[in-house]
Amino acid sequence: xxxxxxxxxxxxxxxxxxxxxxxxxxxxxxxxxxxxxxxxxxxxxxxxxxxxxxxxxxxxxxxxxxxxxxxxxxxxxxxxxxxxxxxxxxxxxxxxxxxxxxxxxxxxxxxxxxxxxxxxxxxxxxxxxxxxxxxxxxxxxxxxxxxxxxxxxxxxxxxxxxxxxxxxxxxxxxxxxxxxxxxxxxxxxxxxxxxxxxxxxxxxxxxxxxxxxxxxxxxxxxxxxxxxxxxxxxxxxxxxxxxxxxxxxxxxxxxxxxxxxxxxxxxxxxxxxxxxxxxxxxxxxxxxxxxxxxxxxxxxxxxxxxxxxxxxxxxxxxxxxxxxxxxxxxxxxxxxxxxxxxxxxxxxxxxxxxxxxxxxxxxxxxxxxxxxxxxxxxxxxxxxxxxxxxxxxxxxxxxxxxxxx
Numbered sequence: 506x507x508x509x510x511x512x513x514x515x516x517x518x519x520x521x522x523x524x525x526x527x528x529x530x531x532x533x534x535x536x537x538x539x540x541x542x543x544x545x546x547x548x549x550x551x552x553x554x555x556x557x558x559x560x561x562x563x564x565x566x567x568x569x570x571x572x573x574x575x576x577x578x579x580x581x582x583x584x585x586x587x588x589x590x591x592x593x594x595x596x597x598x599x600x601x602x603x604x605x606x607x608x609x610x611x612x613x614x615x616x617x618x619x620x621x622x623x624x625x626x627x628x629x630x631x632x633x634x635x636x637x638x639x640x641x642x643x644x645x646x647x648x649x650x651x652x653x654x655x656x657x658x659x660x661x662x663x664x665x666x667x668x669x670x671x672x673x674x675x676x677x678x679x680x681x682x683x684x685x686x687x688x689x690x691x692x693x694x695x696x697x698x699x700x701x702x703x704x705x706x707x708x709x710x711x712x713x714x715x716x717x718x719x720x721x722x723x724x725x726x727x728x729x730x731x732x733x734x735x736x737x738x739x740x741x742x743x744x745x746x747x748x749x750x751x752x753x754x755x756x757x758x759x760x761x762x763x764x765x766x767x768x769x770x771x772x773x774x775x776x777x778x779x780x781x782x783x784x785x786x787x788x789x790x791x792x793x794x795x796x797x798x799x800x801x802x803x804x805x806x807x808x809x810x811x812x813x814x815x816x817x818x819x820x821x822x823x824x825x826x827x828x829x830x831x832x833x834x835x836x837x838x839x840x841x842x843x844x845x846x847x848x849x850x851x852x853x854x855x856x857x858x859x860x861x862x863x864x865x866x867x868x869x870x871x872x873x874x875x876x877x878x879x880x881x882x883x884x885x886x887x888x889x890x891x892x893x894x895x896x897x898x899x900x901x902x903x904x905x906x907x908x909x910x
Contacts, residue, residue, distance in 0.1 A: 525603050528555055533580065533604040536595060538664070542652055544595075545587050545607055548697075552690065553597045554658050554777065556697065558613065559588045559649050566645050567632030570620055572612045575630075580605025586632065589616045591646060593653050594694070594813065596661035596777075621700045658777035659810040688724060691778065694812045695726065699819055703727040707734065707763060712755040714738070714747050720755050720771055725763070726815060731822035733782070733815060734759060734766045737774045746773070746781055753802030757788040768805065770814055777810030782818055845887040849880035 528534050532546045536557070544557040567573050567586035576584045587609060612629045619626040625634075635642055654660060695702050705725040713719050717740040724735040736759065738746065746752060756769035769788075772780035784805045793800050806814055853875055860872025876882075882903050889899035 528597060528600050528603070531606055531608050531610060533560060533607050535601040535604060536599045536656060537601060537652075538599065538655060540652070541601060542649070543585075543604065545609065545613075547592070547610070547613065549597070550690070550694070552658075552777070554594050554694075555597050555600070556592065556594055557653075558592045559653065560585050560607075561588060561649075562586075563645070564632075566642050568642050569625060569631050569634040570616055571632050572609055572616055573630040573632060574607065574609060579607055587613065588646070588649065589613055590620075591649050591653065592617075592698070594658060594698075594810075595653060595656040596658040599656040599661055617700075654809075657809055657813050659779050659813065660808065662776055663779075663808070691812055692724075695815060698812070698816050699728055701728065702819070710759060710762060712758045714755045715751045716740070718747055718751075720752070720759070722759055722763070725766065726819070728819045729822045731768075731819060732763075732766045733818065734763050734769045735811070735815075736769060736771050738771055746771070746779075749781065749783075749804050750802045752781065753783050753788045753804075756783045757785075757802075760785060760788070768818060770811060770818075772811040772814075778812075780807075780809065780811040780814040782806040782814050841891060842884045842888050846880045846884040849883040853880060 528546045528549055530546055530548055534544055534546060534557075535541050536544050543560040543562075545560045546555055546557055548556040550556070561567075562581070562583060562585055564573055564584045564586045567588070568590070570588070570590035572587040572589060574585050574587065576582055579585050581604070612626075615629050616626045616631065625631075655664075692704055695704075703726075705727065707722050707725045709722060711719050711721045719739050720736040721739060722734055722736045726733045726735060734756075736756070738752075752771055756771065759769055760766055766785070768782055768784040770780050770782045772778040781804045783802070787805045788802050790799060790801050792798065806818055809817065856872050856875065860869050863869040863872060882905075886899050886903040889902070890896060
């Protein structure tokens, strides 16, 4: 405790205030369920979703993708670090109370731009880069990432539904008042989180899942070398998904006409669009390792909203190559003489080896005593023929000095 960072006296009052309204951009809030974390609000959407960045007091754990804020600039009266690398979306129901206002929008934008361009942020105070897989900051990042995952819109609504019987009714009312199913809003949120993401309207197709349940393709998402087909679930109950094997079979049928897709995300068009994602590998039966048991199709990613599901899958996407070889401005020359001489030396070596195994003394002597410069003469002969010189002259040069053999 003596080594811990001393905290300001007013911090207890700041974190115990009432909620006092809805979160707004450039505000610091306490969020959480059983535990709490400070976040900086970047943007708030109409469908009860907020774009946030975790704000921590452990400044020594900041990295090159973190904005370090001095003590004088924060209402906490202590230095803090905004971990931009962990920017995510959470449900506004997870917001506990407002702590204060902090305007770091330009610094956050600069860090995000620098990450996209592969350079160090300019004019922004950040931490040292992570260059070692054993860096403890990676473990710290993962702990924050796990904490925020429990506050994602889909995870929050699911937990609230388990806790209170009336949560589903309130969620339906919220859906009616704030239609989060607008595909344009989903495109906008994906565009904010994934730089360079592209969208294509695919040829619409509908595939039956089971009974009156069906899936319909509505969007194709392209990012780097990865393509995901987005489909919506219709018919039956809109509160839960059918058996994953039935959905996987429908997804596999869709990939027959969309051969470039790597995965299919099936979503229920309500609230945060709860989704299940199937990669093409998980759409079919396979043998598990190391036991070798046969297993049927299964979901690759589930338990999140459509935007979170797509981002989690696409975050792991990498180009087919990371470093390309530099292109030469000139076409290299082919050295026929060197190639021919190399092949001739190889053949002479093989002949000498065969001669050592020969039983006839004459053959063993002849094959083992080939002229040392024979490879060069063979190369000159081939080059002469290629250059359209007289074959007789080239042949004379080749057999010169070989005697009657």
